[in-house]
Amino acid sequence: MAGNTSTPGASVVSRALALLFAFDAQHRRLTLTQLASRAGLPLATTHRLAADLVAGGALVRRANGEYVVGRRLWDLGLLAPVQTGLRQVASPFLNDIHAATQATVHLAVRERTQVLYLERLSGRASVPVVSTVGSRLPMHATGVGKVLLAHAPADVQERVLSSLDRITPYTVTQRARLERQLTRVRKDGFATTEEEMTLGACSIAVPVPGPDGSVVAAIGIVVPSLKRDRARLLAALQVAASGVARTLANELAPPGADAASRSR
Amino acid sequence: MAGNTSTPGASVVSRALALLFAFDAQHRRLTLTQLASRAGLPLATTHRLAADLVAGGALVRRANGEYVVGRRLWDLGLLAPVQTGLRQVASPFLNDIHAATQATVHLAVRERTQVLYLERLSGRASVPVVSTVGSRLPMHATGVGKVLLAHAPADVQERVLSSLDRITPYTVTQRARLERQLTRVRKDGFATTEEEMTLGACSIAVPVPGPDGSVVAAIGIVVPSLKRDRARLLAALQVAASGVARTLANELAPPGADAASRSR
DNA sequence: GATTATGCTTCCGCTGAGTGGAAGGAGGCC
DNA sequence: GGCCTCCTTCCACTCAGCGGAAGCATAATC
Known part of the structure; x- marks a missing residue:
């Protein structure tokens, strides 16, 4: 637009998106200067575009000058058809597992070469867990992966x-062994893991x-140790998985359109 | 930019945001023409800007030509500090309630004059529930409201x-009575409701x-009827609420910055 | 309290990116 | 074939956007 x-x-749109996508899990709050540098735009341009984004509610500017992602984008993001059907179907079954085991429960899909966590119910036990909804982790170091x-x-x-990146001393990095x-x-x-992603978590x-x-x-599910009740946990998981699979199959009975097209 | x-x-940014925010819960999929009309932009302009948004991954264009919100915006939305602290703290307690009651459990805050649902665990029983995470409902017809x-x-x-809008025949629309x-x-x-938002749901x-x-x-929580075990449900809720309150108070012990500033 | 540093805001002249009406497909329906 | 709806492409016009630079505010340093 400018000379x-x-x-x-x-395009202006691409610049604006660069600003938005400058935010990530490690950078939820950005100052103007950080924003400019992460988006690769001049400061003055960043200032002006960011003001537009704030005016539109896509970003929010805190009293201290920092920018954060706005609530309207949260709303909008929830509308994305990210496995909507799968998550809805799975939700009650995940709750069952959680109720039965009190452990941290995960629902995940593959996205390219990573694991994408769609849902997470955090457990009571104090197990360190790194995943959150929306986070991506390497496949070779997680159970779901x-x-x-x-x-x-x-x-x-x-x-x-x-x-195969090493994440903890126990991460399997030898190709043959993982195969x-x-x-x-x-x-x-x-599949199982033992402290391969996080120490103290299996x-x-x-x-x-x-x-x-x-x-x-x-x-x-993530637990401090698998020693004790591997069989019990596995049983709970298998019941839930076949429940989800059965429900999915039924849901797809009327084979219409592509996935996640059930807005009404 | 243009003559x-x-x-x-x-601004271009405001137009682009108009396109994004043309999507809502009732309109998760839009054709080009719908998008243009909802955003209030000419078709040609919409076409071009939408293409930019697709290129940036903010929108996705399906094979049939419909636009939907892209996965990158889902990611981004999850970064919005929408009561992040509250939700994290509350999550295990909500799970407890869910495990104990098997009912649909809600966590909600007030947003202006509406209820904003932050979290929802769907129950097993077949109770019709209209709320989803991110949805807003009127305050006078819901329990949390x-x-x-x-x-x-x-x-x-x-x-x-x-x-006070009437939603079902049982909605309380008389001011004095609601007061x-x-x-x-x-x-x-x-607080309680009885079929005031949805028939068959209390x-x-x-x-x-x-x-x-x-x-x-x-x-x-939402159940088919309160007749039976109001006392039991109330007890579960109160335990959870005081648990959340206590955890929140502890978390805020080191009183630093404003809410949701715990990125690390 | 002067100096330096850092980060944010505003200004402004240049110009090509953006605009949108119009024309041209591509299907679908009768 | 004729008609309709929806999508895509084209292109001449021009002003919205660009960003270096200067100014401002606040905080750290001497």
Whole structure:
């Protein structure tokens, strides 16, 4: 729009989005200068666009000058069809697991080469858990991740297996060893981790099969130790997973349109 | 930016936001034409801006041409400091109530003259419930709403009381009667509704007091009937509410900055 | 209390990014 | 074929946006 832009070709909209997406889980509050630098825009431009965004309610400016994401964007985000159907269907079953185990319960799907956490019920026990709703974690170090990885397309597996970051001393970073684990996951129908993502936290997870036999999601729980009641936890998970799978299959009976198209 | 705009003075950013906020709970999917009409923009302009938004991942265009809110906005929305602290603190207590009662559990705050639902655990029983996370409902017809209204500033009460919409045949629309109910709510420490929002659904709710004695939120549950176990439900709610209140007070012990500033 | 540093706000001349009417597809229905 | 609806592309006009620079406010440093 302007004559003397430093990056001709970039639309105003793209700049505005750069400002919005400058926020992330580690940067929920940004000063003007931080915002400008993270978005890669000149300070004056940032100042003006940010003011527009504040005027529209997309951002909020605190009394101390910091910008935060506005409530209107929270509203808007909730409308995104992020597995809406899956989450609604799964919700009561997750609650059942939570009631039965008192542990932290997760519902997750695969997003490219990472685990995306769709839902989380936090447990009573003081287990350190790093995931929150919306967070992405590596597949090879989480229970739900191993389940999803074990059933992912070959090219995804290849990409994940070719670079296994060490997160704790117990993270499985040897390709061959993880491959053996994945084979077991497919055979046994569940995956476990022991302090591979967070010290002091173990997990166990099972797949949620879709109508066509593919794996559409994973349900897992996080506990301080698996020693004691692995069998009990696994039973609870499997009941829930088959419940979700059954409900999903029924819901899809009238095979209309693409996923998540049930607004009415 | 352009010479021949029909509404000079409107920034590109404001137009882009108009497009985004054209989506709401009743309109999660919009065609180009719908989008243009709801945003109040010419079709060609809408087409171009929407393409920019899609390029940035803020919107997604389905195969059938419909636009929906994109996953990146979902991510972003989760970063909004919408009572982050309150929700985190309350979550385990809400789960307790849910486990104990198997009913639909709500956490809500007041937003201007409406109830804003922050959290919802759906129950097993087939009770019709209209609320979802992020939805706003009138205060006078919901349990949590009555609690929040009873403890709202006088001007808010006045505005709400001066126009009581009828939603079901049982909605309380007489000002004097609702005022008497509010007095009781303050005295008894809980509120109830009986099919005032939805036929076949009753609710009971209690306030969550903040450190300074004001009411910061309400916790409520929805059941088919209150006849049977009102006392039991009330007890569960009160335990949870005081648990949340106590945790909140402890959390605020180091009184630093404004709410929701715990990113690390 | 002067000096420096840092971060925010405002100003303003230049110009190409944005605008939207209009024309041209692409389907769907009768 | 004719008609309708909805989407896409084109293009001449021009003012909204651009961002360097100067000014301002506050806080730290000497």
